[in-house]
Amino acid sequence: MKYLLDAWLVIVLGIFFGGTLAFVHTTLDARIKKNQLDETLSQIPSLVPGACRGEKVEVPGLTVFKGLREDGATSGWVIQARGQGFADTIQVLIGVDAKADAITGLYVLEQKETPGLGDNITKETWREQFKGKGTAEPLSAVVAAPSGHQVKAVTGATISSVSVCGIVNAAVAKFRERLAELEKR
Amino acid sequence: MADSQPTAAERFVNGILPENPIFRQILGTCPTLAVTNGVKAALTMAGAVAFVLVCSNLLVSLIRPLLKPHLRILVFTLTIAAFVTIADRLLAAYMYDMSKQLGPYIPLIIVNCIIIARCEICASKQGPLPALGDALGQSLGFLLALTAMASVREILGAGTWLGLTVLATKENGGWFDPWSIMLLPPGAFLVFGLLMGAVNWYSARASKPVGPA
Numbered sequence: 001m002k003y004l005l006d007a008w009l010v011i012v013l014g015i016f017f018g019g020t021l022a023f024v025h026t027t028l029d030a031r032i033k034k035n036q037l038d039e040t041l042s043q044i045p046s047l048v049p050g051a052c053r054g055e056k057v058e059v060p061g062l063t064v065f066k067g068l069r070e071d072g073a074t075s076g077w078v079i080q081a082r083g084q085g086f087a088d089t090i091q092v093l094i095g096v097d098a099k100a101d102a103i104t105g106l107y108v109l110e111q112k113e114t115p116g117l118g119d120n121i122t123k124e125t126w127r128e129q130f131k132g133k134g135t136a137e138p139l140s141a142v143v144a145a146p147s148g149h150q151v152k153a154v155t156g157a158t159i160s161s162v163s164v165c166g167i168v169n170a171a172v173a174k175f176r177e178r179l180a181e182l183e184k185r
Numbered sequence: 186m187a188d189s190q191p192t193a194a195e196r197f198v199n200g201i202l203p204e205n206p207i208f209r210q211i212l213g214t215c216p217t218l219a220v221t222n223g224v225k226a227a228l229t230m231a232g233a234v235a236f237v238l239v240c241s242n243l244l245v246s247l248i249r250p251l252l253k254p255h256l257r258i259l260v261f262t263l264t265i266a267a268f269v270t271i272a273d274r275l276l277a278a279y280m281y282d283m284s285k286q287l288g289p290y291i292p293l294i295i296v297n298c299i300i301i302a303r304c305e306i307c308a309s310k311q312g313p314l315p316a317l318g319d320a321l322g323q324s325l326g327f328l329l330a331l332t333a334m335a336s337v338r339e340i341l342g343a344g345t346w347l348g349l350t351v352l353a354t355k356e357n358g359g360w361f362d363p364w365s366i367m368l369l370p371p372g373a374f375l376v377f378g379l380l381m382g383a384v385n386w387y388s389a390r391a392s393k394p395v396g397p398a
Binding site (some may be wrong): 001006007009010014015017020021024025028030035036039110112115116117135149 | 264288368371
């Protein structure tokens, strides 16, 4: 009981701060979510050729955006996917064509890879390699000159490169399974 | 007690160099090493720390008659954690890019020893005015130290300062080959050591010590 009396300040402060943080959260949460969505939507035209805007579509187990042409036709899809990288979770956006037969673009949404080495996965010169790769076979990252279903790994960041390929492969495979029912809608 | 404690102005001045949190107290070295590969990140970190330090120092100073000795650290940590969470959410809402870049280092301000040390040394013993002076002085000292580190690392590692080109890199048709080690952890340790040496050398010259330094 004495402990409880001693600790009254901690309890009062705990309640006070809890209330303050709840207020901050309710005030700012919508804005934070909007920032994340804005970034995703702003990338869609660069990930899907011909798309001028994006629209979120409900797919169980996946976060998918539909890339729309000006006339409203589907020009491709953007899949948001995440997976373990070298340091922390890597979150990427993968653009695929309307039939999900080929990758049309890759963007790294969130990463905490090693500065100067692993974070080169965000550079356009590296990401461009993914453009035009077929999705029938899984991609792999190699150190030597890449061919076919291979991309050149970032120097000094093999794990980050392999992780990105793994995330892309898993997400694309999952999306291809769902595509048939999406087209029916 | 009040007689022996420094005034608000003294607290403020002490934080800048005589008791600089980084180069003198060697506290808060985690953000000093981790987020100083760019000036913009360093400024954001310093701003977040300043916000948390000022708020925590003021609040702890105001509730100091209520503090129980064995529960004070708990109260400090609770206070700091609350303000850090507010700073983190504010950054995510209004400076989304910076928040993404700093990643886990903003929540890690909770365990930044500069803040808990100021609560213990100053705010829990003095009134709000000296506590405010102390918080501002220490924040300024932290800002200067972080900016110094980040300036050296960004200029040598990327040829830019706050994103502006200082040395034209080969990639952009210039002559400068960036020292990428400066952007990596070893560069942080090298710059930290050299700058600390420079600060010590300067103050040793500025105030000829009577006894052993």
